[in-house]
Amino acid sequence: MSSSSYSLRSCPSSSLSIRTGIGSRSSRHLCKLGFTPKWASISPKQWRKSANSSGHDYRYGPVNFCALKDVKSSSSTSRNGNTFEFDVVIIGAGIIGLTIARQFLMESDLSVAVVDKVVPCSGATGAGQGYLWMGHKSPDSDIWELALRSHRLWESLAESLRDQGLNPSEELGWKKTGSLLIGKTPEEFDMLKRKVKQLSGAGLEVEYLSVADLLSMEPALLIGNSCGAAFLPNDCQLDAHCTAAFIEKANRNFEGRYAEFFHDPVTGLLRSGSNGKIEAVQTAKTTLYSKKAIVLAAGCWSGTLLRDLLREEKTVLDVPIMPRKGHLLVIENFNSFHVNHGLMEVGYVNHQALTSAKDLEHTSSISMTATMDVQGNLVLGSSREFAGFNTDINESIIARIWERASEFFPTMKEVSFSEIKSSSKVRIGLRPYMLDGKPVIGPVPGFSNVFLASGHEGGGLSMALGTAEMIVNMVLGIPGKVDPAPFSVQGRC
Numbered sequence: 343m344s345s346s347s348y349s350l351r352s353c354p355s356s357s358l359s360i361r362t363g364i365g366s367r368s369s370r371h372l373c374k375l376g377f378t379p380k381w382a383s384i385s386p387k388q389w390r391k392s393a394n395s396s397g398h399d400y401r402y403g404p405v406n407f408c409a410l411k412d413v414k415s416s417s418s419t420s421r422n423g424n425t426f427e428f429d430v431v432i433i434g435a436g437i438i439g440l441t442i443a444r445q446f447l448m449e450s451d452l453s454v455a456v457v458d459k460v461v462p463c464s465g466a467t468g469a470g471q472g473y474l475w476m477g478h479k480s481p482d483s484d485i486w487e488l489a490l491r492s493h494r495l496w497e498s499l500a501e502s503l504r505d506q507g508l509n510p511s512e513e514l515g516w517k518k519t520g521s522l523l524i525g526k527t528p529e530e531f532d533m534l535k536r537k538v539k540q541l542s543g544a545g546l547e548v549e550y551l552s553v554a555d556l557l558s559m560e561p562a563l564l565i566g567n568s569c570g571a572a573f574l575p576n577d578c579q580l581d582a583h584c585t586a587a588f589i590e591k592a593n594r595n596f597e598g599r600y601a602e603f604f605h606d607p608v609t610g611l612l613r614s615g616s617n618g619k620i621e622a623v624q625t626a627k628t629t630l631y632s633k634k635a636i637v638l639a640a641g642c643w644s645g646t647l648l649r650d651l652l653r654e655e656k657t658v659l660d661v662p663i664m665p666r667k668g669h670l671l672v673i674e675n676f677n678s679f680h681v682n683h684g685l686m687e688v689g690y691v692n693h694q695a696l697t698s699a700k701d702l703e704h705t706s707s708i709s710m711t712a713t714m715d716v717q718g719n720l721v722l723g724s725s726r727e728f729a730g731f732n733t734d735i736n737e738s739i740i741a742r743i744w745e746r747a748s749e750f751f752p753t754m755k756e757v758s759f760s761e762i763k764s765s766s767k768v769r770i771g772l773r774p775y776m777l778d779g780k781p782v783i784g785p786v787p788g789f790s791n792v793f794l795a796s797g798h799e800g801g802g803l804s805m806a807l808g809t810a811e812m813i814v815n816m817v818l819g820i821p822g823k824v825d826p827a828p829f830s831v832q833g834r835c
């Protein structure tokens with residue numbers, strides 16, 4: 343049976359309801375383990391049946407739709423039934439769109455609308471493992487300053503929650519465990535030593551750990567004598583779902599200046615008849631006029647969407663953002679062993695980077711990452727492959743993620759996967775990938791009020807706050823903390 347038989351699209355979508363207030367939603371890409379691994383006894387037929395039943399596991403309830411008519415604001419107005427006006431319209435309610443909205447609300451008095459074809463966390467954000475690590479990034483790369491700035495902004499956010507008497511671990515799923523980049527071969531050992539020197543030269547707190555030190559910190563690991571690790575004690579992690587929900591809730595506190603339009607795909611852009619500027623976003627149900635800026639933060643859909651939206655225009659803009667599919671395995675309440683830090687094998691660095699277009703033909707690759715989230719779930723990553731916009735579960739990839747993790751944690755070999763299957767989930771997401779390995783952040787050439795913020799691949803959670811700051815500074819004309827030039831759309835489409 344082909345894996346496509348187990349498409350996550352078979353999850354029934356929740357019906358639309360119109361409400362304001364506390365958010366609730368559905369998630370299409372966070373379903374109970376929906377395939378039949380070769381070691382499991384359940385038959386595909388049984389699974390299919392359960393997938394179609396109303397008892398199928400969903401994390402969220404009915405979707406929230408906040409119509410502008412509920413918003414009392416001087417700066418956002420309802421023109422008529424389904425036509426509204428805001429200063430800023432953001433397309434995409436993933437971590438990038440939500441944090442950009444947050445930044446506008448906090449740093450200006452502009453009104454903001456966020457529109458999504460589904461709901462927050464239905465894209466790559468909902469699949470994210472949540473590590474905000476610097477260890478696998480390179481100080482020589484263009485993304486370094488942005489990642490570093492974002493890291494500091496995340497830490498300040500966690501700190502500000504503490505100052506308000508809130509617990510960042512409850513609000514964001516925040517954990518400051520530090521991260522370990524682990525090498526298993528003599529070559530990786532050499533690479534790690536160079537990496538520690540490089541990261542330390544760039545001002546990060548980092549130390550090289552021998553096998554003995556590593557095992558004292560992570561006793562469940564089994565690695566040979568020629569191995570070691572780079573330890574970054576300040577690295578943190580968050581829970582993407584908690585964090586997105588927290589940001590959304592905080593955005594809604596800006597009553598009168600913020601509105602959400604969910605389950606409402608963007609279908610077009612409208613030009614002003616008088617000055618020729620793009621003045622509105624057309625969705626399936628609404629027209630959202632924008633007085634100041636339109637921000638396209640639609641993750642891996644941004645490139646194709648931009649092409650579609652500008653089809654009527656003379657300009658052909660081809661921003662080559664591709665979907666890079668990833669699987670993640672979540673084992674709930676895992677207690678066979680404990681992972682004390684965030685772990686990543688050093689091979690991840692090459693796994694993430696691609697050197698030539700030829701590599702796009704590769705079917706899939708796996709690299710071990712392991713985190714323990716605040717609920718005590720073991721989260722194992724991850725795969726990378728180019729499979730178009732397909733989000734079906736591939737059971738062989740899950741098996742390989744499990745096997746790769748078992749090479750680091752031999753205890754896992756003693757655990758029968760079928761035993762824990764019922765408490766496991768698979769998350770699948772499409773990372774927004776740019777071939778040059780860096781996001782596109784800035785105005786779209788020829789459209790001064792349309793901005794793009796996408797292409798963060800496997801680092802969108804980690805780079806979100808820096809990206810949001812950059813976009814808002816650009817729109818407001820404020821000099822930024824990070825040079826935006828490497829991320830400009832110009833020259834990359």
Ligand SMILES: Cc1cc2nc3c(=O)[nH]c(=O)nc-3n(C[C@H](O)[C@H](O)[C@H](O)COP(=O)(O)OP(=O)(O)OC[C@H]3O[C@@H](n4cnc5c(N)ncnc54)[C@H](O)[C@@H]3O)c2cc1C
Pocket residue numbers: 433434435436437438439457458459460461462463464465466467468469470471472473474606607608609639640641642643647667668669670723724725769770771772773774795796797798799800801802803804805
């Ligand atoms: C398995 C996996 C693990 C990961 N782990 C990490 C990690 O540990 N740390 C990290 O930093 N990053 C991680 N990432 C990467 C991170 O999740 C992404 O970089 C990030 O979520 C991208 O956010 P986004 O807002 O750009 O895109 P998305 O989250 O995909 O959001 C885009 C939104 O646009 C909406 N949209 C699309 N088309 C339209 C339309 N026509 N109209 C309206 N709305 C539309 C979609 O519905 C979606 O909600 C991981 C990714 C995967 C897949």
